[in-house]
Amino acid sequence: MSGTRQIDIAIVAERLFAARGYYATTMREVARELDMKAGSLYAHIDSKEALLAEIVERAADAFDAAIAALAHSKEPAEIRLRAAIRAHLGVIAASRSAAAVYFNEWRHLSEPHAARITQRRDRYEAVWRGIIADGMARGSFAPGDARMAARVCLSACNWSYQWLDPAGPMKVGAVAEAFAGILLGGLVHGELAGISTEQQ
Amino acid sequence: MSGTRQIDIAIVAERLFAARGYYATTMREVARELDMKAGSLYAHIDSKEALLAEIVERAADAFDAAIAALAHSKEPAEIRLRAAIRAHLGVIAASRSAAAVYFNEWRHLSEPHAARITQRRDRYEAVWRGIIADGMARGSFAPGDARMAARVCLSACNWSYQWLDPAGPMKVGAVAEAFAGILLGGLVHGELAGISTEQQ
């Protein structure tokens, strides 16, 4: 279940699943990068899908862990949201391929598992929504639809996995500051009112 | 090349590619939804990949067309960016599955084609960057890194394909207003300075 060889396999699979996609990656490719034969992989794993499940679940763990301390913090909402942005981008930067698999390939999990991931993602989003709703309630953010505002923030942060590169010219902390500057600026000073209830 | 039957095939393929992914979708599934046999598809299309290429290219056309008038408009940057957000979300809402294929499956195109799509996407991003740089130069947006700011805005808008639903409780126009409220608020009033050049 957790031998060192099993970890090697997961690392290679994570990279290939991220680069080519789950279905486009064959177990023969995974084996080849480890100088093994495809059949030998199954001494360490149960199935290709179990491998995907493990990678996705571990990525969800990383996101959860990164904001766990913020969920019930008593800090002001601006501080908490800024920290959440930094944490979220930090997880992505620390493992772009895990993030890519988490965001793109989870849907290839079969049914009890896919629903579980959706549920975890909903809970994660609820933490962001809670921070923003708190800021609106206390008046540090402009009043508005916290659910939609959380989605705007998370959408921006999620997509960054497409281009965020820790080895790139801009450090992850600087990218997080840019995100926070715009998103917090918008939440504090933007015109969010009126987007709340008048929709049908 | 463009018979009505060929369009039917593209419509079905677009939906299945979006729902299951390119590799996970078989030509037999596409055929089955059209009450055909798999082999018969090839009287109308050249290959599975050519079908993907057509869908992706058409989606890129839709995004380009939606902001074409904004690229060289003389309007103020706030107006243009707001219009770009509305247009972008409008394209996604009008065809979520095309957007999903465009964002997720283009990488399965083989090489001259994949590079072409990357290039088109870069040019599209450059229009957004141009609008934001213009706003910063004229002082209607806070000074900062226009490239990064454009990425924040586009990242938020792109990810919306994951949940934006024209049949949902919130109208697309209202969603666009929420996006514009936060993103424009952040660009106008946010703290964007200092994120520009001091990175490595």
Place this chain on the structure above:
DNA sequence: CCTACCGATCGGTAGG
């Protein structure tokens, strides 16, 4: 961890 292999299925074609 390998050899050898299995049934299933894939994209695509030939010939009508």
Place this chain on the structure above:
DNA sequence: CCTACCGATCGGTAGG
């Protein structure tokens, strides 16, 4: 547009 089929390749297993 169908029948019939092809070579290739897939995830996975048996038996060592």
